[in-house]
Amino acid sequence: MKTISLSYSADLNWTASLAEQLDGKIEKNNIISCESISTGDRFFMNIQKGVVVYYHNTITHVDIRMIQKNNTDDYIAVYYILSDQYSKYLSNDFSFDIGRWRYNFLIVDSKVESTYYIKAGTKTLALALFIKKSVMQSFAKNNRCWFSDLDKMLNPPENLIIRLDRMSNESIQEINDLRKLKVGGLVFELYLKAAVELLFSNYLKKVSTKRTIIETDDSDFANIVAAKLFLINNIEEHFPSIKSISNIANMSESKFQHLFKKITGTTVNNYFMHNKLIRAKELLEENELTVSEISDRLHFTNSSHFASTFKKHFGILPKQFIKQL
Incomplete structure (x- = not known):
C-alpha cells in the first residue's frame, strides 16, 4: 500500500509535496504521477486569492492511504467525489464510505485529521476546493446566502466534519461536463472556474434553507x-x-x-x-x-x-x- 501524507492549504504550497510522493513532477498546473501509481489528470489552479481548486480524473493502480494533517486551520475543504468504487474515509472515531452512489460531498474544517483509503483500480472524478474562511464569509454575504449555521462552519467548536451529504444531479452533471474537456489551456480554466462558482453558490443556497442531512436506516x-x-x-x-x-x-x-x-x-x-x-x-x-x-x-x-x-x-x-x- 502506498502511503501519502499531505497538509493541504488554500494556496498551492502542497502541490510539490503531492507530486513528489506520487513519484512524479509538476508541468505547468498539472501533477504528473508515476504511471505505476496512477494515471490521468491532476490539475490545480488558483481561482482567486484564498481559493484553490484541485481537479482530478484518475485511475489508481495501487492501494493508497492518504493521510491528511494540516498545518493551518484558516480554511474549509469542500470535496465533490465521484468514484466507481467505495473508498473509505476515516476521521476521529468515524468511518464513511465515499463514492458516486454513497456519500459524495464533504465539507471539512482544516483542523480535522483524516485518512482516506483508495483501492487499486478505482476510477475517480473529483473536485476539491480549499477556501479561506474569510473568503467564504464574504462570498456568502455577497451572494445573499447568509444563514445561521455559517458561523458554525467558519468557527466549529471542535474538530469535525461539518457536512456529509450527497450531490444533486445538477452538481454531478456539472462535474461530468468537465471530464469531456481537454485539461489545461484557457478554455478548460474558464469552464473550471465557472463550475466552481456555480457549484459552491448552489450549495450555499441549498444549505441556507436549513435542509439537514437525512438520517435513514x-x-x-x-x-x-x-x-x-x-x-x-x-x-x-x-x-x-x-x-x-x-x-x-x-x-x-x-x-x-x-x-x-x-x-x-x-x-x-x-x-x-x-x-x-x-x-x-x-x-x-x-x-x-x-x-x-x-x-x-x-x-x-x-x-x-x-x-x-x-x-x-x-x-x-x-x-x-x-x-x-
Whole structure:
C-alpha cells in the first residue's frame, strides 16, 4: 500500500509535496504521477486569492492511504467525489464510505485529521476546493446566502466534519461536463472556474434553507441506492413501474417513494427522466445517431416529445444543441 501524507492549504504550497510522493513532477498546473501509481489528470489552479481548486480524473493502480494533517486551520475543504468504487474515509472515531452512489460531498474544517483509503483500480472524478474562511464569509454575504449555521462552519467548536451529504444531479452533471474537456489551456480554466462558482453558490443556497442531512436506516439507504442503480442501468428503457422498483428496494410503494424523495431530493419519475435526458445529451455529443434515432432508442413517445422535453430541461432543442458542438 502506498502511503501519502499531505497538509493541504488554500494556496498551492502542497502541490510539490503531492507530486513528489506520487513519484512524479509538476508541468505547468498539472501533477504528473508515476504511471505505476496512477494515471490521468491532476490539475490545480488558483481561482482567486484564498481559493484553490484541485481537479482530478484518475485511475489508481495501487492501494493508497492518504493521510491528511494540516498545518493551518484558516480554511474549509469542500470535496465533490465521484468514484466507481467505495473508498473509505476515516476521521476521529468515524468511518464513511465515499463514492458516486454513497456519500459524495464533504465539507471539512482544516483542523480535522483524516485518512482516506483508495483501492487499486478505482476510477475517480473529483473536485476539491480549499477556501479561506474569510473568503467564504464574504462570498456568502455577497451572494445573499447568509444563514445561521455559517458561523458554525467558519468557527466549529471542535474538530469535525461539518457536512456529509450527497450531490444533486445538477452538481454531478456539472462535474461530468468537465471530464469531456481537454485539461489545461484557457478554455478548460474558464469552464473550471465557472463550475466552481456555480457549484459552491448552489450549495450555499441549498444549505441556507436549513435542509439537514437525512438520517435513514442503513438497510433502507442501501435499498434506495440499489433502486437508483437499477434505474441508471435501465435508463434507455421505458420507465419501470413504481411497484417493480419498490420490490427491488424491498419496501412498500408509499415508503419507497417517500424515502427516495427524502434521500435524493426528487421523485422517482423525475430522477429517471433527468438521467434519461443526460444520456440523450451524451448520445447527441457522440454525433453517431440522428435525433429521431436517439428518440427511438430512449423510448420517447416520438421525436417531437423528445425535442420538447429536451428543450424544457436544457433550454435548447436537440438539433440546435448539435449545431453548437
